[in-house]
Amino acid sequence: MISELIINAFLVTVMLAIAIALLKTRTVIFTVILTSAYSLVAALMFITLDAVDVAFTEASVGAGISTVLFLAAMAYLPKKEEETIGNQFIPALSCIILGAILIWCSYDLPQIGLVSSPIHQHVAPDYILGSRNDIGIPNIVTSVLASYRGYDTFGETIVVFTAGIAVLVLLQNKKKISKDTKSKIKKKVGRNA
Amino acid sequence: MISSSMGIWNYWIVFLLMMIGLFLVIGRKNFLKKIVGLAIFQTSVFLLYITFGKITGATPPILNEALDKVYSNPLPHVLILTAIVVGVATTALGLSLVLRINSEYGSIEEDDISAQDLVDYHDEIETNKKLKSKFVK
Amino acid sequence: MHKNPILRVCTKILFAPIILFGLYVQFHGDFGPGGGFQAGVIVASAFILYTIVFGLEKGKKLFPSNINLLLLALGGIIYGGVGIASIFLGEEFLSYNPLGSTPQSGQHIGILLVEFGVGLTVSNVMIALFNAFISFKSGKAS
Structure with missing residues (x-):
């Protein structure tokens, strides 16, 4: 059971790394490819979490069709993103505050994999x-x-x-x-x- | 101890991913980046749902009469399965809007577009003034 | 359109197996992972591959866009029609029990038909989206 959790934690960390790379990149093609990789890792993640149908869909839709559509749209758009001129302080601050509140609330969520958590009791x-x-x-x-x-x-x-x-x-x-x-x-x- | 902190680690990363997606939507001025941010936000929400449905030691929810086992919760899987396909359809809608904006304004940067709108607005006011002065004369 | 013979031959070889796999996923969805949504996307990917390699002209010859639009609507109609059929047979909307001789076989038939409708809509929407994106002409609309 521990090994499952470790694989889980590793994959989810890879996703975080890809998302941070997405924050940094300014080239459109890298953005598209990183989004595709993000979807693929998410599909692996879904397999380790027992959701085989969802993984199937995410791999074919998220990593396949959505990338093709992004590439087709990219052909008409500027290839580089402009450096942001305006102030990014307020959006960043609000995101950090909201994230901190959410993480604080996560202590109240049930632990992963418990049979007794409320979602498994209802229907x-x-x-x-x-x-x-x-x-x-x-x-x-x-x-x-x-x-x-x-x-x-x-x-x-x-x-x-x-x-x-x-x-x-x-x-x-x-x-x-x-x-x-x-x-x-x-x-x-x-x-x- | 390790397993208890691991049990919450997923949630933390999911929330961080959500915040990165939100920042891409509200902090970046490029419309394509905003749509990518929406996609990231979406996928993080999917992960949150699927994480809720997991039971340790359970099998995927496909019935097998030979082994009587515990199955993971199928309900979040169903909700997310449909949400993924709807998500790609709405992403395509957003992309087509971006393409239209690009062909009208020649740019997909938010600042550029609002500046162009401002110029148009001032032009309109000035032409209105000219027309008015002509009419009064 | 690509001049590369390897791409062209491989596309022609792969086209049928991809559609076969899509049909397998479609109709085996009751027993294993799969279903209408995934199968629709897989079938659409075969046509998209063909269009990428051979160009829009030949792609539209293979799968004309008016048939595409017709099938796009037909999927939703099949789904709704199954629901209305069960109303006429004396039960609620989308309750599949009266479709077969026993409730279980009715459920089987209903689920199969409904998944087919979903697959039809999804695959045709994806093909239509791709065709619309690549045939878009940039420039100011007047």
């Missing part, structure tokens, strides 16, 4: 039993995703759909000309010719 045992008896699907995550929490997943699918449509609308190149204008143009061009 999760019902889901595990029900997935065996009522639904009959071995992968509990799938049965909760599609059956017990079907409404959530429906909403998320519609959100993905809406975001896709919004991007298509924002990035389309076609200039819309109404039918009236088109016929007017045709008439004018016809007269001139």
